[in-house]
Amino acid sequence: MVDVTRTWMLEMENIIKEFPGIKALDGVSFKVEKGEIHALVGENGAGKSTLMKVLSGVYSHGSYSGSIKVDGKEQRFQNTSDAEKAGISIIYQELSLASNMSIAENIFMGDEPVKKILIDWDAMYSRANELLVRVGIQMDSNILVKNLGIGLQQMVEIAKALRTDNKILVLDEPTSALSKSEIDVLMNLLLALKQQGVTCIYISHKFDEIFRIADSVTILRDGKTIDTKSIDSLNEDLLINLMVGRDLNQRYPQRERVHGENILEIKNYSLFDYKEGKERLHNINLSLHKGEILGIAGLMGSGRTELVSSIFGAFYGKSEGQIIIDRKEVKINSPKDAMKQGIGLITEDRKNLGIFPVLSIRENMVIANLDNISGSIMVNDSEEYLLCDQYVENLNIKIGSTENKITSLSGGNQQKVIIGRWLMRKPKILILDEPTRGIDVGAKFEIYTIINELVANGVAVVMVSSELPEVMGMCDRILVMHDGTISGELMHEEATQEKIMSYAVGGRP
Amino acid sequence: MLWEEGLKMNRENTTGFFKNINLRSFIIIVALIAIWIILQFATDGTFLTSRNISLLFRQMTPIGIIAIGMVLVIVSGYIDLSVGSIVAVAGAIAAVMQTQMKIGTIPTIIALLITGVVVGIINGYLSTFQKIPPFIVTLATMLIFRGATLLITGGSTISGMNPSFKYIGDGYISPQISMIIATIGIITYVIFEITKRRNKTSKGMKVAASNWFAVKLIAICAICALLVATMNNYEGIPVPVIIMVAIMIIVSFISRNTRFGRRLYAMGGNAEAARLSGINVNKEGLKVFALLGLLSAVSGLILTARLNAATPAAGNQFEFDAISAAIIGGASFSGGQGTVFGAVIGALIMASLNNGMSILNIPSAAQFILKGLVLLIAVWFDMRGRSKGKN
Numbered sequence: 077m078v079d080v081t082r083t084w085m086l087e088m089e090n091i092i093k094e095f096p097g098i099k100a101l102d103g104v105s106f107k108v109e110k111g112e113i114h115a116l117v118g119e120n121g122a123g124k125s126t127l128m129k130v131l132s133g134v135y136s137h138g139s140y141s142g143s144i145k146v147d148g149k150e151q152r153f154q155n156t157s158d159a160e161k162a163g164i165s166i167i168y169q170e171l172s173l174a175s176n177m178s179i180a181e182n183i184f185m186g187d188e189p190v191k192k193i194l195i196d197w198d199a200m201y202s203r204a205n206e207l208l209v210r211v212g213i214q215m216d217s218n219i220l221v222k223n224l225g226i227g228l229q230q231m232v233e234i235a236k237a238l239r240t241d242n243k244i245l246v247l248d249e250p251t252s253a254l255s256k257s258e259i260d261v262l263m264n265l266l267l268a269l270k271q272q273g274v275t276c277i278y279i280s281h282k283f284d285e286i287f288r289i290a291d292s293v294t295i296l297r298d299g300k301t302i303d304t305k306s307i308d309s310l311n312e313d314l315l316i317n318l319m320v321g322r323d324l325n326q327r328y329p330q331r332e333r334v335h336g337e338n339i340l341e342i343k344n345y346s347l348f349d350y351k352e353g354k355e356r357l358h359n360i361n362l363s364l365h366k367g368e369i370l371g372i373a374g375l376m377g378s379g380r381t382e383l384v385s386s387i388f389g390a391f392y393g394k395s396e397g398q399i400i401i402d403r404k405e406v407k408i409n410s411p412k413d414a415m416k417q418g419i420g421l422i423t424e425d426r427k428n429l430g431i432f433p434v435l436s437i438r439e440n441m442v443i444a445n446l447d448n449i450s451g452s453i454m455v456n457d458s459e460e461y462l463l464c465d466q467y468v469e470n471l472n473i474k475i476g477s478t479e480n481k482i483t484s485l486s487g488g489n490q491q492k493v494i495i496g497r498w499l500m501r502k503p504k505i506l507i508l509d510e511p512t513r514g515i516d517v518g519a520k521f522e523i524y525t526i527i528n529e530l531v532a533n534g535v536a537v538v539m540v541s542s543e544l545p546e547v548m549g550m551c552d553r554i555l556v557m558h559d560g561t562i563s564g565e566l567m568h569e570e571a572t573q574e575k576i577m578s579y580a581v582g583g584r585p
Numbered sequence: 586m587l588w589e590e591g592l593k594m595n596r597e598n599t600t601g602f603f604k605n606i607n608l609r610s611f612i613i614i615v616a617l618i619a620i621w622i623i624l625q626f627a628t629d630g631t632f633l634t635s636r637n638i639s640l641l642f643r644q645m646t647p648i649g650i651i652a653i654g655m656v657l658v659i660v661s662g663y664i665d666l667s668v669g670s671i672v673a674v675a676g677a678i679a680a681v682m683q684t685q686m687k688i689g690t691i692p693t694i695i696a697l698l699i700t701g702v703v704v705g706i707i708n709g710y711l712s713t714f715q716k717i718p719p720f721i722v723t724l725a726t727m728l729i730f731r732g733a734t735l736l737i738t739g740g741s742t743i744s745g746m747n748p749s750f751k752y753i754g755d756g757y758i759s760p761q762i763s764m765i766i767a768t769i770g771i772i773t774y775v776i777f778e779i780t781k782r783r784n785k786t787s788k789g790m791k792v793a794a795s796n797w798f799a800v801k802l803i804a805i806c807a808i809c810a811l812l813v814a815t816m817n818n819y820e821g822i823p824v825p826v827i828i829m830v831a832i833m834i835i836v837s838f839i840s841r842n843t844r845f846g847r848r849l850y851a852m853g854g855n856a857e858a859a860r861l862s863g864i865n866v867n868k869e870g871l872k873v874f875a876l877l878g879l880l881s882a883v884s885g886l887i888l889t890a891r892l893n894a895a896t897p898a899a900g901n902q903f904e905f906d907a908i909s910a911a912i913i914g915g916a917s918f919s920g921g922q923g924t925v926f927g928a929v930i931g932a933l934i935m936a937s938l939n940n941g942m943s944i945l946n947i948p949s950a951a952q953f954i955l956k957g958l959v960l961l962i963a964v965w966f967d968m969r970g971r972s973k974g975k976n
Binding site: 388390410411412414415421423428429430431432433434435439442443444446447455458461462497 | 784785788842843844847848850851853854855857858859860861862863864865917919920921922
């Protein structure tokens with residue numbers, strides 16, 4: 077009944093987007109009413125970003141199936157500029173402003189007002205100033221962007237989005253880098269824009285923000301639309317339930333859970349990031365045992381990656397506190413130091429931090445291991461080949477030859493090569509940051525099996541993951557992080573997705 | 586997306602594995618042969634006389650030796666523009682020591698090599714530990730070392746080296762000894778390759794088919810024998826050529842079979858991943874700059890010895906020829922790719938063009954234009970091959 081009076085600004089119907097081995101979106105339908113603030117929620121990997129990439133034309137029409145209507149008109153975006161022309165503006169988590177240009181130049185980048193062929197600076201600045209007023213900033217638009225704080229930069233992005241005939245404004249995790257007062261300003265701005273008739277899609281993990289400004293919420297899980305509800309019919313618990321679902325599939329190989337002796341202990345550990353000028357980790361305390369898988373859960377930006385990379389000596393920043401390995405306090409200032417202590421790190425960002433794209437599979441595998449297969453200077457050629465073949469076989473890596481480039485492999489096999497790189501070192505502690513991201517189901521299971529074999533041999537494993545079922549299925553103990561601190565610790569038996577989620581959003585269960 | 590790319594590459598790779606590995610070196614050798622044939626006709630047969638071949642190889646040595654170091658600097662993801670000025674400053678120091686200070690040949694050589702290493706370390710320290718872009722660092726040191734040369738030489742040519750010093754640049758190994766060296770070299774090479782192959786097969790590793798292995802061995806030995814015979818037909822192997830070949834073998838071995846060498850390829854391929862694999866990127870980078878500094882000084886030694894003089898303008902534009910040689914030889918500016926052998930072939934191509942154009946009396950204006958075009962075409966060809974791989 078109510079439906080009749082509704083006018084849809086956006087109708088995405090039955091969107092299916094597949095990647096080899098993965099169905100990222102499996103028949104998602106997503107409708108946004110004109111003039112509302114519509115929150116889009118879901119766990120990491122639920123399909124939110126993929127859906128927004130479909131909407132913004134990053135994935136061109138034809139690479140997905142399903143239909144998109146904007147303001148009642150069917151749209152087939154070939155690229156992002158098509159989507160922009162149709163009135164869709166997306167503001168990503170990482171801001172994309174040119175910092176050494178003025179606010180006005182940024183707002184009108186690529187579409188500068190001109191008189192004949194010359195840029196009409198007067199028109200540009202006055203129109204930019206008008207837009208700034210609209211987003212609530214009293215500021216001259218000739219100020220350089222680099223002089224603005226991150227909050228103001230976000231406002232400039234929004235002003236830029238409002239420049240054109242904007243129909244839908246999408247904000248992807250806009251508050252992750254903002255301070256509390258900046259968040260307040262943003263919330264108020266979005267409510268004010270709503271009064272002006274702007275339709276907004278708001279992607280966020282933060283429930284308090286959603287309940288503060290959203291009119292309705294769509295929940296995605298595993299690439300499917302779970303439900304769309306008006307905000308009045310929801311509370312936090314209900315929302316968490318919808319996000320994580322209740323079924324925990326038996327997708328994890330079984331193993332005996334044993335607790336060995338303490339191998340790693342971290343005490344009062346804090347980390348300061350000079351580049352961003354803020355504290356990344358605050359007073360972390362944790363211990364790790366031989367033969368244990370310790371899970372680290374938490375939302376993006378909660379400090380998980382910062383924690384593991386700084387334990388490995390790879391984070392550019394200043395740390396305080398103690399790291400104790402085998403009951404001895406150690407100083408770790410570089411990955412090399414960490415490797416000497418028997419620590420290995422498999423990074424989250426395989427493409428940029430893991431593989432050497434121009435090198436062969438063999439070279440990729442042995443690179444962290446040259447000191448073990450060489451004398452004082454020279455690399456033992458045939459030992460190297462044999463070692464590689466052995467690990468290729470043990471890890472069941474499907475390749476033609478170890479001399480092929482690593483980029484010729486699928487994501488799962490690339491990851492196994494990286495795992496092989498670290499197993500060769502026979503680590504005491506292996507840290508895996510998102511070990512199964514972008515990997516198909518079959519390869520995931522194999523990687524889980526490898527991890528289980530490792531701990532059975534007494535290696536201590538730290539596993540960072542955004543996928544809650546994975547953390548719960550694999551780990552003996554789970555630490556949940558929130559805002560640079562450990563907000564909760566759960567044993568395997570007591571862990572539920574709801575508990576983890578509520579620790580992760582900073583609440584108490 | 587990563588996995589989409591991966592799949593595409595997978596498809597391409599199953600058919601194109603041979604292309605990736607062998608086609609590159611094959612193409613530059615074909616290009617070299619083509620250039621030689623063209624020049625042979627253009628010069629009415631002067632180009633491929635044994636006298637000219639001997640001269641050509643002698644001429645290529647200063648650039649060839651620098652290119653050997655340059656390719657590793659490029660492989661590691663850096664660049665060095667100051668090599669020409671290092672050549673000049675090393676030559677100037679040698680000349681002053683020999684003529685004005687009357688110092689013997691051996692101490693002169695040692696001082697010269699130390700100079701090379703020191704200036705290399707300066708370049709390296711600023712480019713790695715101090716994080717100044719190497720392009721800027723070496724652009725500045727190019728000027729600084731050139732200035733130092735002018736200061737040392739007082740702006741004029743210094744000539745009159747010791748005969749033993751001159752021998753390094755213009756001497757010949759007598760044909761008999763050349764023949765012996767060549768024979769030993771070829772036998773050692775054959776034994777080395779065969780043992781390596783046996784070693785691999787005995788451990789159950791895959792090796793190339795035996796007939797291909799034989800063809801490759803015979804071809805390489807035949808080419809070496811032919812070249813030595815040609816040079817012997819004139820006066821024997823020029824001393825600088827022996828030095829260059831020795832350096833080529835040693836550095837090529839270092840690049841492939843030592844930790845240091847392997848790390849360079851990793852750093853150039855992905856510096857951040859290299860750091861996360863426990864590689865001290867700054868330290869290895871410093872070493873590779875020091876190596877290039879050393880080789881540039883050797884180049885300066887040979888040039889000064891051959892000319893029997895140090896000139897303030899020595900080594901001008903060597904950076905262009907050396908970088909071109911490395912790139913023509915298959916190095917990639919994005920790092921991680923390139924071989925020492927390829928760089929030497931690249932240097933030989935550049936030297937052949939220089940030599941041929943001189944015989945033909947082509948005005949230097951046209952020579953510049955032609956060399957520039959050759960570099961452009963080589964890079965264009967490379968990029969085209971690469972983007973094809975992606976689409």
